[in-house]
Amino acid sequence: xxxxxxxxxxxxxxxxxxxxxxxxxxxxxxxxxxxxxxxxxxxxxxxxxxxxxxxxxxxxxxxxxxxxxxxxxxxxxxxxxxxxxxxxxxxxxxxxxxxxxxxxxxxxxxxxxxxxxxxxxxxxxxxxxxxxxxxxxxxxxxxxxxxxxxxxxxxxxxxxxxxxxxxxxxxxxxxxxxxxxxxxxxxxxxxxxxxxxxxxxxxxxxxxxxxxxxxxxxxxxxxxxxxxxxxxxxxxxxxxxxxxxxxxxxxxxxxxxxxxxxxxxxxxxxxxxxxxxxxxxxxxxxxxxxxxxxxxxxxxxxxxxxxxxxxxxxxxxxxxxxxxxxxxxxxxxxxxxxxxxxxxxxxxxxxxxxxxxxxxxxxxxxxxxxxxxxxxxxxxxxxxxxxxxxxxxxxx
Numbered sequence: 001x002x003x004x005x006x007x008x009x010x011x012x013x014x015x016x017x018x019x020x021x022x023x024x025x026x027x028x029x030x031x032x033x034x035x036x037x038x039x040x041x042x043x044x045x046x047x048x049x050x051x052x053x054x055x056x057x058x059x060x061x062x063x064x065x066x067x068x069x070x071x072x073x074x075x076x077x078x079x080x081x082x083x084x085x086x087x088x089x090x091x092x093x094x095x096x097x098x099x100x101x102x103x104x105x106x107x108x109x110x111x112x113x114x115x116x117x118x119x120x121x122x123x124x125x126x127x128x129x130x131x132x133x134x135x136x137x138x139x140x141x142x143x144x145x146x147x148x149x150x151x152x153x154x155x156x157x158x159x160x161x162x163x164x165x166x167x168x169x170x171x172x173x174x175x176x177x178x179x180x181x182x183x184x185x186x187x188x189x190x191x192x193x194x195x196x197x198x199x200x201x202x203x204x205x206x207x208x209x210x211x212x213x214x215x216x217x218x219x220x221x222x223x224x225x226x227x228x229x230x231x232x233x234x235x236x237x238x239x240x241x242x243x244x245x246x247x248x249x250x251x252x253x254x255x256x257x258x259x260x261x262x263x264x265x266x267x268x269x270x271x272x273x274x275x276x277x278x279x280x281x282x283x284x285x286x287x288x289x290x291x292x293x294x295x296x297x298x299x300x301x302x303x304x305x306x307x308x309x310x311x312x313x314x315x316x317x318x319x320x321x322x323x324x325x326x327x328x329x330x331x332x333x334x335x336x337x338x339x340x341x342x343x344x345x346x347x348x349x350x351x352x353x354x355x356x357x358x359x360x361x362x363x364x365x366x367x368x369x370x371x372x373x374x375x376x377x378x379x380x381x382x383x384x385x386x387x388x389x390x391x392x393x394x395x396x
Contacts, residue, residue, distance in 0.1 A: 064088075122145075265281065331352070343373040
């Protein structure tokens with residue numbers, strides 16, 4: 001989910017202008033609105049020559065942005081522009097840049113394109129952001145809106161950006177975040193904590209929370225809003241460098257956490273997938289239809305779903321694979337179990353089709369402190385040999 005941060009506003013503007021040149025005749029601004037044309041070619045919001053009709057938008061104006069526009073013009077020499085309008089619509093092919101200053105929208109910001117905020121104080125009665133709508137934040141910015149609805153759009157805080165949301169988005173109700181892509185490369189401040197991440201019923205897009213290494217995601221008290229997380233719904237994605245929870249976590253979604261510490265049971269239900277370089281929990285329960293991968297699991301695992309190993313996976317406790325569970329390994333990978341391995345179900349061996357193992361090639365599929373039972377089946381074309389507390393796989 002990580003995104004590159006090298007696109008400048010100049011390049012962005014050129015891309016948007018090129019896109020709009022091809023589709024300029026496909027969009028008609030609402031009747032009575034003031035439409036950005038950019039005909040003055042100076043990018044200045046306060047130049048009447050950039051608008052149709054030729055007047056600068058005011059308090060009662062409904063503004064339409066079908067192409068690339070900027071509100072930087074009044075602030076290029078250090079001044080801070082103050083903009084007050086009735087409503088703004090940014091079309092799918094449109095782009096709008098607000099510089100440092102105050103932007104007040106009495107009713108709605110309908111953002112179906114791209115809005116970039118460079119140190120802006122933005123207030124709006126409502127903000128609606130469906131896919132592919134996006135808000136990008138640079139510098140220290142605040143958004144005040146009691147009805148900020150990021151349904152399937154994207155909010156991206158750049159490494160240079162800090163965004164404080166004065167109000168919970170519509171998608172965060174009673175601790176449940178259900179909708180939107182929330183990408184944090186800088187600092188994002190939510191008013192409230194998150195106990196559940198889920199998708200909206202019938203939504204075609206996942207709910208994504210992605211925090212880059214070195215970025216900051218915090219609540220109004222300066223704490224991690226994800227520290228209260230108890231469940232991940234289907235089509236929910238969590239991608240963060242580290243997370244510590246003092247309670248159980250149940251997931252049906254996609255969890256990618258570098259270091260995940262759970263002072264409780266981690267339950268992966270059907271549809272769940274987890275990849276973590278370091279997972280610590282009281283117990284890990286991989287249920288049917290769920291997938292667990294990673295590097296080190298400081299816990300015992302009960303596997304009734306799928307444990308995937310690419311490289312080395314170390315389990316510090318016991319590993320119990322039920323008859324409905326499966327161990328899937330890349331040829332040459334190893335599952336190390338420090339305590340007891342109780343086995344049933346299949347061992348699935350995957351190979352690189354470009355570099356398949358030759359006949360007679362071997363690798364150690366599993367080592368354990370003690371070993372009970374055996375895999376009840378394995379991939380054709382291989383033989384399994386149990387020697388002491390390890391299982392060797394040989395290509396036939």
